[in-house]
Amino acid sequence: MTTDAAPAVETAGLTRSFGDVRAVDDLRLRVPRGGVYGFLGPNGAGKTTTIRLLLGLARPDRGDVRLLGERLTAATRRALLRRVGALVEAPSLYPHLTGRENLRVTQELRALPRASIDRVLGVVRLEPDADRLVGGYSQGMRQRLALALALLPEPELLVLDEPTNGLDPAGIHEMRALIQALPAAHGVSVFLSSHLLAEVEQVAGHVGIVGRGRLLFEGTLAELQGRRRPRVVLEVDRPSAAASVLRTAGWPVERVDEHGVAPSVAADIPSRAEVARAVDALVGAGIALYQLRTERPSLEDLFLDLTAGAALGAPADRETATAVAR
Numbered sequence: 001m002t003t004d005a006a007p008a009v010e011t012a013g014l015t016r017s018f019g020d021v022r023a024v025d026d027l028r029l030r031v032p033r034g035g036v037y038g039f040l041g042p043n044g045a046g047k048t049t050t051i052r053l054l055l056g057l058a059r060p061d062r063g064d065v066r067l068l069g070e071r072l073t074a075a076t077r078r079a080l081l082r083r084v085g086a087l088v089e090a091p092s093l094y095p096h097l098t099g100r101e102n103l104r105v106t107q108e109l110r111a112l113p114r115a116s117i118d119r120v121l122g123v124v125r126l127e128p129d130a131d132r133l134v135g136g137y138s139q140g141m142r143q144r145l146a147l148a149l150a151l152l153p154e155p156e157l158l159v160l161d162e163p164t165n166g167l168d169p170a171g172i173h174e175m176r177a178l179i180q181a182l183p184a185a186h187g188v189s190v191f192l193s194s195h196l197l198a199e200v201e202q203v204a205g206h207v208g209i210v211g212r213g214r215l216l217f218e219g220t221l222a223e224l225q226g227r228r229r230p231r232v233v234l235e236v237d238r239p240s241a242a243a244s245v246l247r248t249a250g251w252p253v254e255r256v257d258e259h260g261v262a263p264s265v266a267a268d269i270p271s272r273a274e275v276a277r278a279v280d281a282l283v284g285a286g287i288a289l290y291q292l293r294t295e296r297p298s299l300e301d302l303f304l305d306l307t308a309g310a311a312l313g314a315p316a317d318r319e320t321a322t323a324v325a326r
Contacts, residue, residue: 006069008033008157008189009054014063016049023049025213027063031191031206035183038200038207039193042307046213047193048089051161054191055086068156085155085188087163091146095135099126099145102134106149120148123186124178140171147178151186158182161193172199179203197303211307221299228305230296234278237288249281 009031016024023046031037041047052058054065056077065072070080094102103117121127124144129137134145143163150158160179164172180203182188194200200207201221208218217224231254236242243253275292282289 006033007031007066008037008068009191010066011054012064012066014050014053014065015061016053016058017061023213024053024060027210027213027215029208029215029218031189031208033189034187035205036179036190036192036203038197038204039191039210040195040197040200040207040303041210042195045195045210045307047195047210048161049213050210051086051088051159051191051193054159055084055088056081057088082153083155084157084159085150085153086159086161087143087146087150088159088161091142091149093134093142093145096133098131098133099137099141099148100130102145103148103152106152110153112152116152116154120151123151124148125174138171139166140168140174143167143171143175144178147175151188154186155188157191158188159191159193162195163192164194164196164199176203197300201299209303209306216306224302225296225299227302228297230294232275233291233293233295234282234289235291236282237290241285242282242287245281245285245287246278249278251278 007030009029011027011029014024014027014029015022025046027046027050029039029050039047039050049058053060054067054072056072067080068083070076072080094105097105100117100121103120106112107114107117118127121130124147126141126144126148129141134142137145143166147160147163150160163179164175167175176199179190179192182190192200192204197207204221206218206220207224209216209224217227234242234246239256243256246253279289279292
């Protein structure tokens, strides 16, 4: 029985192989309702295969999918997917019809209220161009029309696969704003697949990161950032000499900048006394200190670290992923 507390999407042991290639490997997702969930991974990580499994377009070798609290099976698929909207890969549109006529085709096929057409045109801001032929639409307008088609049945869950692909910066900004507004304005939970963390981090509250079909991380963006400590960065005139002085003073040096200006000290945020000790040691050695700052790793750095490990065949961090997910 579906309840409001049930996740929008939940998978258990989801696995799918193509020959010797395991595209999805024991995937365990838990997508909360009422927000935007970013499903991230490099190209070839298994994102599109996962989406096809979630929508019943492919069958898993093993494992379960639950959408909106209900298990997806051959018997439940049709009724359950009436509550789900999807934009997967390139939108299928009729270029010889207007935007409104494209919507009417789906509206009549699904026996939806005629008023739903004007409603979704308003949501995606296409009213001024609704009666133009789609063949004359820009790529951004086509993507917005495809989003309108997915929103026609007033879905509880919206699944989007790379919705900004092929868009120019203005189109990306427009699509991002639309997606960000959907949960609060229309009560829909959004599952957004992308390989672009920089885009997803501007709209998503939770993320799941996959590599080689395996879950590497699931949780909030803050929890992702918390996986690596901040570091102290010292900009000096002689980096190699400064690194030697700091090591002698008991500071473990993580990195000396390749341009020779920023030795990086791996430590928790130090106390003022420790900072003063480091500065005294550098100045005492005749090293000029230009700047001292605390620096957090970017989310992009964390994403690349996680997915690079998966690309090299490193085992997925399942214990961490499961703990964060729960």
